[in-house]
Amino acid sequence: MVFRLPSMISSSSKQFLKLHSKNQKGVPKGHVAVYVGVNEEKKRYVVPLTCLSRPEFQNLLSRAEEEFGFNHPMGGLTIPCNEETFIHVLNCQ
Structure with a gap:
């Protein structure tokens, strides 16, 4: 099941995700790497x-x-959802 939610991403969240999703060497302390996507091509987020x-x-x-x-x-860890939903979940507080 895939949920489509409107994406409202703060600029600081965009910068954090962009910076850390490109960091393929390691994961900073206090973080975890996950793969997000519903098809063969998945993106890595920290x-x-x-x-x-x-x-x-x-x-x-x-x-x-x-x-x-x-x-x-x-x-x-692979999260089976689209990127918009994942980013929306990260921004929910």
Whole structure:
């Protein structure tokens, strides 16, 4: 199931995601790398660990567990939603 929500991204969130999604070497302390997408091509994002406890993010994690279990095709945590939805969830507080 894919949800389409309007995207309202703050400029600071855009800068954070752009900066850290290009950082392929490592993940900063207090962050986790996730892969986002519903098709073969997935994008890598680095998000703060504090996001993991949000109810909206927990919903995405539950969907990932239902779809992939513990066998993620990218070798890391894969979130099965489109990028707009993912960014919207990150901006919800």
